[in-house]
Amino acid sequence: MDPGFDAAVLDALFTQPPIGLQVLDPELRIVRFNSASFGVQGLDMSDAVGRTWRELGFAADDVESMLRTVLETGEAVTDFRYRGRLAVLGGVEMVLSISASRLQDAEGRTLGVAGTVVDITERDRAERRLQLLYRAGERIGSSLDVFRTAQELADVAVGELADVVSVVVLDSVLQGEAPRPGPLVDPVTVRQASFRAVETITAIPTFYEVGAVRVIPRGTPFAQALSDLRPRLVPALGPDDPWLVRHPAYAEVAREMGGHSLMAVPLAARGVVLGMVSFYRGPGSLPFDDADLGVATDVVARAAVCVDNARRYTRERTIARLTQRALVPDRLPSQSAAETTFTFLPVASSGVWYDVIPLSGARIALVAGDVSGHGLHTVTTMGRLRTAISALAAMDMQADELLEHLHALTEQLAREHPPVENSDQSELTATCLFVIYDPVTRTCTLSRAGHPAPVLALPDGSIHVIDVPVGPNLGRGVASYRSTSVALPEGSILTLHNAELLQGTDQDRLPAFQNAFSAPTGLTGRLQDMCDALMNSLLPDNPVDDALLLLARTRSLGPDQTASWTLPHGPESAAAARRLVAARLTDWGLDDLTFSTELIASELVTNAVRYSTGPTELRLINDRALICEVSDNTNVAPQLRHAEDDDEGGRGLYLVAQLAQHWGARHTGRGKTIWTEQALP
Numbered sequence: 001m002d003p004g005f006d007a008a009v010l011d012a013l014f015t016q017p018p019i020g021l022q023v024l025d026p027e028l029r030i031v032r033f034n035s036a037s038f039g040v041q042g043l044d045m046s047d048a049v050g051r052t053w054r055e056l057g058f059a060a061d062d063v064e065s066m067l068r069t070v071l072e073t074g075e076a077v078t079d080f081r082y083r084g085r086l087a088v089l090g091g092v093e094m095v096l097s098i099s100a101s102r103l104q105d106a107e108g109r110t111l112g113v114a115g116t117v118v119d120i121t122e123r124d125r126a127e128r129r130l131q132l133l134y135r136a137g138e139r140i141g142s143s144l145d146v147f148r149t150a151q152e153l154a155d156v157a158v159g160e161l162a163d164v165v166s167v168v169v170l171d172s173v174l175q176g177e178a179p180r181p182g183p184l185v186d187p188v189t190v191r192q193a194s195f196r197a198v199e200t201i202t203a204i205p206t207f208y209e210v211g212a213v214r215v216i217p218r219g220t221p222f223a224q225a226l227s228d229l230r231p232r233l234v235p236a237l238g239p240d241d242p243w244l245v246r247h248p249a250y251a252e253v254a255r256e257m258g259g260h261s262l263m264a265v266p267l268a269a270r271g272v273v274l275g276m277v278s279f280y281r282g283p284g285s286l287p288f289d290d291a292d293l294g295v296a297t298d299v300v301a302r303a304a305v306c307v308d309n310a311r312r313y314t315r316e317r318t319i320a321r322l323t324q325r326a327l328v329p330d331r332l333p334s335q336s337a338a339e340t341t342f343t344f345l346p347v348a349s350s351g352v353w354y355d356v357i358p359l360s361g362a363r364i365a366l367v368a369g370d371v372s373g374h375g376l377h378t379v380t381t382m383g384r385l386r387t388a389i390s391a392l393a394a395m396d397m398q399a400d401e402l403l404e405h406l407h408a409l410t411e412q413l414a415r416e417h418p419p420v421e422n423s424d425q426s427e428l429t430a431t432c433l434f435v436i437y438d439p440v441t442r443t444c445t446l447s448r449a450g451h452p453a454p455v456l457a458l459p460d461g462s463i464h465v466i467d468v469p470v471g472p473n474l475g476r477g478v479a480s481y482r483s484t485s486v487a488l489p490e491g492s493i494l495t496l497h498n499a500e501l502l503q504g505t506d507q508d509r510l511p512a513f514q515n516a517f518s519a520p521t522g523l524t525g526r527l528q529d530m531c532d533a534l535m536n537s538l539l540p541d542n543p544v545d546d547a548l549l550l551l552a553r554t555r556s557l558g559p560d561q562t563a564s565w566t567l568p569h570g571p572e573s574a575a576a577a578r579r580l581v582a583a584r585l586t587d588w589g590l591d592d593l594t595f596s597t598e599l600i601a602s603e604l605v606t607n608a609v610r611y612s613t614g615p616t617e618l619r620l621i622n623d624r625a626l627i628c629e630v631s632d633n634t635n636v637a638p639q640l641r642h643a644e645d646d647d648e649g650g651r652g653l654y655l656v657a658q659l660a661q662h663w664g665a666r667h668t669g670r671g672k673t674i675w676t677e678q679a680l681p
Helices: 003-015 061-073 121-139 146-157 221-228 242-246 248-257 290-327 376-394 399-416 506-516 527-538 573-588 591-611 652-659
Strands: 020-024 030-033 077-086 092-104 110-119 164-170 188-197 213-216 232-234 261-269 272-281 338-345 350-358 364-374 430-438 443-449 455-457 463-465 483-487 493-497 547-554 562-567 616-622 625-632 662-667 672-679
Touching: 061 077, 061 092, 061 110, 092 121, 121 146, 121 290, 146 164, 146 188, 146 272, 146 290, 188 272, 213 221, 221 232, 221 261, 221 272, 232 290, 242 248, 261 290, 272 290, 290 376, 338 350, 338 364, 338 527, 350 376, 350 547, 364 376, 364 493, 364 547, 376 399, 376 430, 399 430, 399 443, 430 493, 455 506, 463 506, 493 527, 506 527, 527 547, 562 573, 573 591, 573 616, 591 616, 591 625, 591 652, 591 672, 652 672
Parallel strands: none
Antiparallel strands: 020 030, 020 110, 077 092, 092 110, 164 188, 164 272, 188 213, 232 261, 261 272, 338 547, 350 364, 364 430, 430 443, 443 483, 455 463, 455 493, 493 547, 562 616, 616 625, 625 672, 662 672
């Protein structure tokens, strides 16, 4: 080959090189290098011959180990990545691509190593920017919590894009609110949502304490970015910058962290400003450039959508909680049948509800229910079911019949509001426990649709779970419910609760009840204290759903408050009813109600004799109102008629309705009962 050609090749490699080229002897000392050696701008190589890479402040242990392996094995290495801070270049982090191969003479003796070095810092930074965007999409927004989302943004950016990241949000965002769309001009009050710095920056100013509140003053890059929603880049941050001179607090922060470069990016989504993200670079890092600003803007934009989703969720949850509190009772009505109290712990805006409903005949209904899901839709559905069950209970339905009607209503609501595709909304279903207690007979009738069975504490100290047949959840399967009845001694405590307090088996719950009811006063102590003690014992450490306890201590109406008679099936029964009613009202000192009650009893007994075939039951109850009940063996429902002037009949129930404050009818196992209530004088 032409010697001139060889000389031209060597001259091109060592005087006009596109990459750094070096030749090392077996001791890894530099023998020859070209003008682009190391491929690093600014590195002085004037005295490099005879020195090792380590002596030049370049090579680390892993680079030297790689070169020695090439010498020993003869296997070439291509694109060995070295990432480090070169002391000879002021400690700036560089990324170099190193390739090396062993040099041998014609006889196979090792002469050294030939290596190429290419500065790929910019290419590596571009690759890392793309990877950063990918990780941001994966890691930011794992929850609907503003603080956690802000911290995920800081964690993703620190070490990759910046040495320090600070995220602040508007205080209203934490309440689920946001300003009107568009820039913010006035001084803005923000709250520190997250802060993160690389490990080398140990002095974390209290200025960035999470939760701290401060005002972003005018004339700063942060205020400028909020005023027009454009990010700001400050490549060189110096103590003499006019805005730092005017605001010493920011100057002190920059000095403590050693920050020399800054980016201020507004946190905004859907045109609504949510906060601000500040990026800093400290000692040993290159200043930010336009490419960094573009990446920061993209990362913040992704995070802003997640923060806005969290804000919207917070707003909906707040509205749901307010709606929930408006749809469940904050106090229970006082009743003669039982003393009642409750403890309700709202945690997740679920569909938990409870109620105590007055019924005819001095009875009460105790209700506990839970609609599936969380949020505003669940809460409003709960309100509709609670209203429906109150209306059905007012019709004096049997417990199992009432649940069948509620099951049909839940199915209808599920058809009207099916789950939205790709949402966390679940198919509508609900559980319910319905209990009726009669203080005259001291009988408790229970029926349930998928709800936990109640716990009963008897005056003798025994505690057990009532065996109530369980039917399907409301809105699921075929409506098939059964009821059971138990006799309760006066002073028994009935406990209704939801599934959040159901830990383990039924028997696992009983020790907590035993402890709550084993106070020195036993079951006669203050009912609210027992309820709170039970809640503290049964509530999980980290509840994920609303928790409910509803306690009822039963009472009974004794013989001095009730009177009942069986009247034969005949026309003389009406007159007998009038005499019996008048005598008993005199004993009770209610002579003022004698005339009206005589007329009510006479009309109802007359109707019973006319439309039934057996004896008639007459009962008076002296409670918060005077209750008159007439029972017969027919299921024919009474009809209130408005008789014309020339009609000979049809005015009986009309007169009853005019004399009574309330009246109605309920079906019984042997027929029906018509009842009236009159206010006591």
